[in-house]
Amino acid sequence: MDVIKKLVSGFTKLKKDDEEKISLLSEYLNQKQLKDVRSNLKRKAIKVAVFDVSFFGKVPRLVPNLADYNEIIKKKIFEKFSGIAKKIIPSFIAPELVGSEDAKKAAALQIFSKENFHVLLIGDPGTGKTKILSDTAAFCPLSSFGLGSGTSNVGLSVSVYGDKISEGLLPMANNGLCALDELNLMKKGDYASLYNAMEKGFVTYDKGGKHLKFDANVRILATANPKKDRFAGKNISQLKKELPFDSALLTRFHVIFFFRKPNLEKFVRITKKILESKKEVSERDREFIKAYAKYSLNEINDVKFDNSFEKMIVDFVGMIKKNEMRYLIEVSPRIVIGLKKMAMASARMCLRKNVNEEDIETAINILKSSLESF
Numbered sequence: 001m002d003v004i005k006k007l008v009s010g011f012t013k014l015k016k017d018d019e020e021k022i023s024l025l026s027e028y029l030n031q032k033q034l035k036d037v038r039s040n041l042k043r044k045a046i047k048v049a050v051f052d053v054s055f056f057g058k059v060p061r062l063v064p065n066l067a068d069y070n071e072i073i074k075k076k077i078f079e080k081f082s083g084i085a086k087k088i089i090p091s092f093i094a095p096e097l098v099g100s101e102d103a104k105k106a107a108a109l110q111i112f113s114k115e116n117f118h119v120l121l122i123g124d125p126g127t128g129k130t131k132i133l134s135d136t137a138a139f140c141p142l143s144s145f146g147l148g149s150g151t152s153n154v155g156l157s158v159s160v161y162g163d164k165i166s167e168g169l170l171p172m173a174n175n176g177l178c179a180l181d182e183l184n185l186m187k188k189g190d191y192a193s194l195y196n197a198m199e200k201g202f203v204t205y206d207k208g209g210k211h212l213k214f215d216a217n218v219r220i221l222a223t224a225n226p227k228k229d230r231f232a233g234k235n236i237s238q239l240k241k242e243l244p245f246d247s248a249l250l251t252r253f254h255v256i257f258f259f260r261k262p263n264l265e266k267f268v269r270i271t272k273k274i275l276e277s278k279k280e281v282s283e284r285d286r287e288f289i290k291a292y293a294k295y296s297l298n299e300i301n302d303v304k305f306d307n308s309f310e311k312m313i314v315d316f317v318g319m320i321k322k323n324e325m326r327y328l329i330e331v332s333p334r335i336v337i338g339l340k341k342m343a344m345a346s347a348r349m350c351l352r353k354n355v356n357e358e359d360i361e362t363a364i365n366i367l368k369s370s371l372e373s374f
Contacts, residue, residue: 014041021048024060028073040066053288054280055088056081078295082351086362089289089349092281093135097128102369103257105362106342107136110177110219111293113345114301117338118198118220118252120183122243123259124230129223133179136221138286141294142176144169148183148222150190156180157193157203158214165205170197171214177221184224184244191249194220198252220253231260231374239328239374247330254338255367256329258374296348303344304354312357313339316364320371327371339363 014022018041025048026034040046046066051059059077062069081088090101090108097104106119121129137143146169150156155168170178170193178197180186186194193203193216201217226242233239243250250256313336321331342363343355 014038018048021050021060024048024050024058025073028060028076029069033067033069033072037062037066037069051284054282054285055084055092056288059288074291074295078292079351081292082349085292085349085351086346089139092285092289093139094128094131095281097131100128100132100257100259102366103259103373104132106255106257106366106370107132107221108139109342109345109349109366110221111136111140112296112349113219113341114297114348115341115344116198116201116217116219117341117345118222118254120220120222120224120250120253120256121259122224122256123226124261125225127259127261129259130181133181133221133223135281137177137179139289139293140177141290141297142173143179144173144176145179146181147185148180148190148224149185150187156186156190157216158205158212165210165212167214168193168203170194170203170216170218173218174215175217176219178216178218180220180222182224183222184226194249195252222253231258236326236328243328250329251332251334254334254341255370257370258328260374296351300348300351300353302353303347305340305344306355309343309355309357309360312360313364316368320368328374329371335367339367342366 022034022038022041025037029037037046037048041048047063049061049063051061053059056077060073062073089111090104093104093107094100103119103121110117110119121132123129134145137145144154146154148156150168154172156170157168158171159166159168169180172178196203197216197218198220201215203214203216205212205214224244227244228242231239231242233242317331317336317339320327320335324331339360340363343359346359346362347353347355
């Protein structure tokens with residue numbers, strides 16, 4: 001019977017729709033593989049599903065999978081997308097938020113960082129900080145999102161329900177991104193856990209004779225408001241007094257962006273741009289970027305950093321150190337570490353195993369923008 005089916009299928013013509021799908025598959029499969037797909041389509045053993053991704057085009061998938069062809073297709077699609085990933089992905093983080101482009105780029109790099117790379121967004125309420133936070137977490141293959149105060153159902157280090165102790169927001173995001181909103185409301189008892197997670201990659205719980213340790217190798221993306229809810233200072237000295245954290249916590253972040261309410265003129269420009277903007281993030285777009293990030297993190301494990309770039313970084317850091325009095329934060333050694341981690345994440349975002357000069361320039365431009373963002 002199977003022999004007869006194969007014989008009959010050999011004389012069967014494919015529908016126009018299936019021929020178009022075969023044409024689409026020809027971008028990713030060789031002639032032998034296409035012949036195999038065609039044969040199975042004629043026998044109705046498989047279907048070709050096609051999904052529309054707004055920034056890429058049509059994406060084909062075989063249902064059910066055939067000889068791991070879907071993996072071949074996925075690899076070639078992602079390799080093709082890698083050339084525009086650095087431009088596309090940040091633009092889909094808080095697309096309705098006009099401005100703050102470098103803050104979005106820094107958040108996008110966190111999605112592709114395997115190293116502990118921490119970013120803080122601090123400033124006036126209603127400036128889009130939380131939207132950057134939530135969108136970035138939504139694109140991450142592994143993430144947790146919650147309040148820095150730990151007043152939600154899940155605490156920062158652990159959650160305690162009677163005698164049951166379970167993972168909090170930090171260990172829930174182990175090897176991923178932990179997005180913490182309103183970190184300025186963090187309880188004093190959570191500072192040690194946050195420090196441990198940011199630097200050592202674990203949190204502990206010691207109470208009532210219980211001594212527990214949870215892995216929390218995370219990248220932190222956090223928001224915070226100034227001491228009096230919004231910045232009011234007119235100069236560096238006044239603004240520094242309005243920061244809600246001391247240097248012990250601030251210097252643990254590799255990049256800090258400052259947000260202030262726009263004046264009337266800028267507010268009108270922003271309003272016009274929002275009304276003109278047509279960018280929307282569909283679920284299909286979000287799934288594509290999330291799958292791409294997962295593929296990148298799995299495929300590009302170690303990114304090599306050539307020593308020839310050290311002078312480029314040393315010269316830049318030396319320059320900003322000389323101008324440190326112009327900035328709201330201290331230019332600490334962690335900034336150098338952050339530059340290197342951003343450059344490595346930039347390479348991984350483009351599916352490259354080696355950092356190049358463009359990655360260094362990306363990292364330097366983001367850091368420079370963050371220092372001048374207030």
